[in-house]
Amino acid sequence: MTEMTEITSAVRTAETVAARLNRRYAAERRFRLLGLASIVLSAGFLVLLLGTVIAKGWTGFLQTQIAVEVAFDPQVIDPDGNRAPEVLDTADYPALVRNALAARLAPDADRGTRRDLSAMVSTMGAEQMRRMVAANPSVIGGRATLWLPASDKLDMVYKGQAPREVGADGNALSDRQLGWLAELEKTGQIRKAFNVQFFTGGDSRAPEQAGIWGAVVGSFFSLAVTLLISFPLGVATAVYLEEFAPKNRWTDLIEVNINNLAAVPSVVFGLLGLAVFLNVFHLPRSSPVAGGLVLALICLPTIIIAGRAALKAVPPSIRQAAAGLGASPLQIVAHHVLPLAMPGMLTGTILGMARALGETAPLLMIGMVAFIVDIPKSPLDPSAVLPVQIYLWAGSSERAFVEKTSAAIMVLLLFLVAMNMAAIMLRKKFERRW
Amino acid sequence: MSTKTLAVAAVALAAVATAGQALARDQIRIVGSSTVYPFSTAVAEAFGKAGKFKTPVVESTGTGGGMRLFCSGVGETFPDITNASRRIEPSEVEFCTKNGVTGITEVVIGYDGIVFMNSKAGPDFALTREQMYKATAKDVVVGGKLVPNPYKNWSDIDPSLPKEPILVYGPAPNHGTRDAYVELVLDPACAKQPELKDMEKAAKKKACQTVREDGAWVEVSENYTVIQQKITSNPAALGVITFSYLDQNRDKVKAAPVDGVIATFDAIASNKYPVSRPLFFYIKKQHVGMVPGVKEYVTEFTSDKAWGKEGYLADKGLIASPDATRKEQAANARNLGELKM
Structure with a gap:
């Protein structure tokens, strides 16, 4: 009898244990599934974001062009025939483009028709002809077939981003222009080519002439200033706080403040920049110098925190061994600790710089959110930066800026990915494990 | 190593701090209204392409923000021109004078x-201004009393309107467009309410100019593209937006006639369309001659090829003033006539 009870109780125990075990396994499976689901969800959002940007923006790297046989009419370009450069420079090239289009599409065009015709090509076409003449005046008098960039409206219609239905209401192009487009397509005189202007030009109000090079150069100058200021300052601060500073209430206070500073919204730094760098130091408004200084302030806490973590990771035995061989504290830091901590510090710096590259809010205050056409030549020239350019284009009413915005986002993401990759590679290559 | 980098940092800081002051500005700086920004930038670009001067830098700060920067003083660090989508206010002129900005020229573009x-x-939709007021004001008159806005659907205001919930996306108070909405829609409609006539001035202003906060009026402070995206994704929602945006996106959106008038170039230019307003820019006269190109920029802006009926600004959606007004404004601008309040 007792034996039976013992067996049944043992069986019961085994059953409860098994059931509990099952519950624990189920809980673990649920937990794993939850983690997996959150990864899938966030990956899904990322794919959605990238997908829309790429789907909307990849056409921004292409530019519609029309093949036109233009005549370099000496009567228009250089009526006196003495090839004076200023005459060649100011000649009426748009008229030549218009004439060439009219000859191809509507030989007996009246004024209104000619207006419609010239609305099909970008004003860059005339500029292209001017440059050809300037480079080689002997083209005057000849004829040439040129691929001229199309206007933004034709570009949108040809890329299928604006409606093309003849007779529909609210069309970007008139029915007559749509007819010309069909004719050009039939003879193969229209194509999509790589958009060189997008990578070499500055900002423009005409979407087909707008480029990001000005913003890229502006970003480069700003980040150069940021690096120059924040890296030495950050490293020096980290080294002092970690290696030399006594541990007392003051250093605690400083440490807390640095950690707080890392969490301050960036627009606050912009206000500080306006008050100090512009109003007190009178740095030029909208310049990468002012922008870089503000961004340096934003980066500093990140660099200091990452730097201190890297220094902490260097084992004390290295310091003790160096001290045992008679090295001074400065020698210990400069010869042993700092070189060993450098990969970690550089990683922190690159991540900080990547954050600085994506900032717009603080730059609003110091006037970098502006329409700037000229490509900056020095850090003192006014310039925009990449995220600002994206913001400005996103706010423009012209349809063609939608794809330009997404294309610029892709370029910015590319830079960010490259910087993060560099950080990872640095870490992989130089990381030391003890 | 740390001493070396410290030295580099010190040198860099010193260089940066001194370099800023040494340079004279050779580039026009423009601030102000986001409504005028597309026109101002187009002129700036054409002006820069002509090759004699650097392309002006144009910042979109909003009318109010632009005035504050413009009026902050005379000298290289302050802008030369400010764009405005409403007239300069007496208080702003006062602020200008206080900071030594004494000569201002006004141009209606x-x-x-x-x-x-x-x-x-x-x-x-076919709307009247009164219906817009009833749809968007915080308090409205119902049965002779001022009560919190009770209208939920458009059809509650007038049976001829669609049976859709009221949802209007409009500019936030930092936009000049908002000021114009208050001035051209809310105030005139309010003046027609007999019950509000006897109210004390400040209370009346509050009653007339406050918009709904119960979700029917949604403020958008970023830019017009955001408003446009909202209304394309929500077909029953209405957006309050400037004409140039409509003009660029006619395949996606349509405008409601207001008081029976459809917004077209001609209706706005001839003042038939009730909700239209002039656009301005203001020139700091003390900067003419100090910053190269200010006068030439004004000449470019006031030329017929820019602001004329068939000029390039018309392509961007600017509605040209009548010929006589343009001529008069151009002459005044080029002679730098003094602002008359």
């Missing part, structure tokens, strides 16, 4: 219509 538009897929 043309007109802008404020349109109420919705998605082409949505219902057709």
